[in-house]
Amino acid sequence: MNNQLKKQLLKRSKAAKLERLGKSVSFLALMLITVTVFAIIIFVASKGFSTFFSNHVSFVDFITGKNWNPSVTNAKGQPEVGALPMIAGSFIVTILSALVATPFAIGAAIFMTEISPQRGAKILQPVIELLVGIPSVVYGFIGLTVIVPLTRSLFGGSGFGILSGTCVLFVMILPTVTSMSVDALRAVPRYYREAALALGATQWQTIYKVILRAATPGMLTAIVFGMARAFGEALAVQMVIGNAALLPTSLVSPASTLTSVLTTGIGNTVMGSLQNNALWSLALVLLVMSLIFNLVIRLIGRKGAMSK
């Protein structure tokens, strides 16, 4: 009897076993994700850096060069892999679309959280969720058949260009920025509102002077998130921007982004060749940029947390 009791007490209980299993399964899941992420980063970096190390392209030429013709060598005997037009194109469409989308997103978010929460939740919430769910190729197709001809008839040119790209991206990032702004506004403590109203502020004064200011870090995060999405979007932009590796001279002249050159070019190059490596370098730039976007988001979050 004593022995049996001892055995029972020393044996791991069912709950302990389950605990161990649960912990190890979740640790494995974490490991898998971490390994995958690092594998991707290492792969893209090794491929992307080979343009500079094995093909001996100078990094400065790559970042500042204006001619993208990887299969052609220039006067100096170096391949023409100037990525400036694509980098500029990516940044311009990203910043423009964020600039256009932000006021609309914040307006919608204020309406949903402060002015009319019930109607907002009933109408706007489903609409925004729907917008998030539409695949990017559909946005691109609509852009191609509606926005491109519209820009052409309004501003001339071919209709393909930064302006059309901005319009499409605006619609694509609007739901992301809106729903994250809503979260930021909802996170403002209730007593901020109560205190402002008690001091005799009108609702708009409360929103403008108190709530928006308190929610600024959160909304900045929302905007950067939207920008990260715009920066990485490939298909929809590729369909409307024209894919010309030229430095944009106007909003309606064809341009290109890092992603659009990647998607059009990757099938026509051979693994290991300079043409292919140059595309990987573009991918590396994209990856680094998205890491920077993530860092910015963390920084904003930390700063916002401190000021509270």
Place this chain on the structure above:
Amino acid sequence: MSKARWIEILLVISIVILGGWAYQTRQVSHTNQTITAVGSTALQPLVEAAGEDYAGQHLGTFVNVQGGGTGTGLSQVQEGAVDIGNADVFAEQQKGIVPSRLRDHRVAVVGITPIVNPKVGVSHLTTKQLIAIFTGRVTNWSQVGGHHQKIVILNRAQGSGTRTTFEQYGLNGHRSIAAQEQDSSGMVRQIVATTPGAISYVGFSYVDKTVRAVSLNSVAPTNQNVTTNHWKIWSYEHMYTGRQPQPLATAFIHYIQSAKIQKTLVKQLGYISISEMKISRDGHGTISQVGSSHE
């Protein structure tokens, strides 16, 4: 042994079994029954249609056709990852490919023609004018006898077979200036049809009423003119294999080259049959009469 241990062991065993099973089936289907052809999207419809036919006649055989582009096709077949690499250009023309490691099989010919928006008022050009347009020396259609309308150049993506062929034989080796790029012929046609002043180039099978094919140096872009090389902008459609191809891959390529497929499918899909060509061209652009010398 604890229950958790048992579950872990069970998991490991099942993963091993599943992995082993996947490996086994891969081996079986790879060596016996499946041909994988990857590459050129221009050739894809023909290989797909012929593959279905072939699989129908040879039960248990499956032809797996994927796009991905000429570069992908050639590099995959060079690495031995696939049986057949479909390409629009000679392996010699693709950077990073060692032609001596591959075996060329030509299965069809595709003619490529410049197309313009119907409203530009031009239906024939000279090679000189075409080069002037694509190198940016001429920027308005009125300079080549058309209406007063700005020229909008539309290119295929760099490295695409259609673009390589067009620049080599249509522009006599001149490179087009940087301009809009699209990655498929269907997209090019749609944009040329809707954009005023647009010019581009597509395979003959893509020409329809919405765009106008332009004759060059008073030669019309017809299949007849391609077979005699009077129309110079054309390319072979190649199916590359390794030096020692799989017997099944060779059999399939012979099937596509057979008179039956060449007379039916090849024509229906808008390609030109290889047997109709009165001349042949090698990877360096040298022309020879068919019959006088053979590959």
